[in-house]
Amino acid sequence: QVQLVESGGGLVQAGGSLRLSCAASARTFSINAMGWFRQAPGKEREFVAAINWSGGSTFLADSVKGRFTISRDNAKNTVYLQMNNLKPEDTAVYYCAARTYGSTSYKRSADYNYWGQGTQVTVSS
Numbered sequence: 001q002v003q004l005v006e007s008g009g010g011l012v013q014a015g016g017s018l019r020l021s022c023a024a025s026a027r028t029f030s031i032n033a034m035g036w037f038r039q040a041p042g043k044e045r046e047f048v049a050a051i052n053w054s055g056g057s058t059f060l061a062d063s064v065k066g067r068f069t070i071s072r073d074n075a076k077n078t079v080y081l082q083m084n085n086l087k088p089e090d091t092a093v094y095y096c097a098a099r100t101y102g103s104t105s106y107k108r109s110a111d112y113n114y115w116g117q118g119t120q121v122t123v124s125s
Contacts, residue, residue: 001025001026002024002025002026002030002031002098002100002114003024003025003026003114004022004023004024004025004096004097004098004114004115004116005022005023005025005116005117006020006021006022006094006095006096006116006117006118006119007020007021007022007023007119008020008021008119009094009119009120009121010120010121010122011122011123011124012086012121012122012123012124013123013124014086014087014088014123014124014125015085015086016086016123017082017083017084017085017086018083018086018121019080019081019082019083020036020080020081020083020094020096020119020121021078021079021080022034022036022078022079022080022081022096022116023076023077023078024077024078024079024098025077026077026098026100030100031053031098031099031100032052032053032054032099032100032101032102032103033050033051033052033053033098033099033103033106033111033112034050034051034053034072034079034096034097034098034099035047035048035049035050035051035059035070035096035097035098035106035111035112036048036049036050036070036079036081036094036095036096036097037094037095037097037109038090038092038093038094038095038121039092039093039095039118040089040091040092040093043092045095045109046061047061047106047107047108047109048060048061048064048068048081048094049061049064049068049069049070049081050070050106050107051070051071051072051079052106053072053074056072058070058071059106059107061107063089064083064090067083067084067085067086068081068082068083068084069081069082069084070082079096081094083121086121086123087123088123088124088125089123090121090123091121091122091123092120092121093118093119093120093121094118094119094120094121095115095116095118096115096116097109097112097114097115097116098112098113098114099111099112099113099114100113100114101113
């Protein structure tokens with residue numbers, strides 16, 4: 001069983017920055033990958049970023065490349081999403097996700113079997 005606890009959301013002006021954190025309760029050797037997804041009101045949940053836990057390979061949605069960075073701290077069992085140059089269209093609930101099995105796919109909700117409760121990010125214009 002893996003429990004994920006997100007933090008770091010909030011209200012920021014356009015052009016500002018936020019860093020989201022997601023702490024995993026399970027031993028990280030059981031985690032294969034972690035990711036971030038977001039869901040805006042009236043829209044479907046969409047992929048934002050993912051990281052392979054052992055190798056550290058990262059994956060980013062085209063809409064956030066050059067602005068967002070995903071990283072991990074193995075010692076703290078935590079994954080981070082650094083969000084810079086935020087835009088109003090980044091406003092959404094951001095969800096942390098983890099999976100405990102191997103796969104070459106990272107960008108679908110179905111690629112993950114554990115989810116956090118979500119944290120709100122609001123970017124004002």
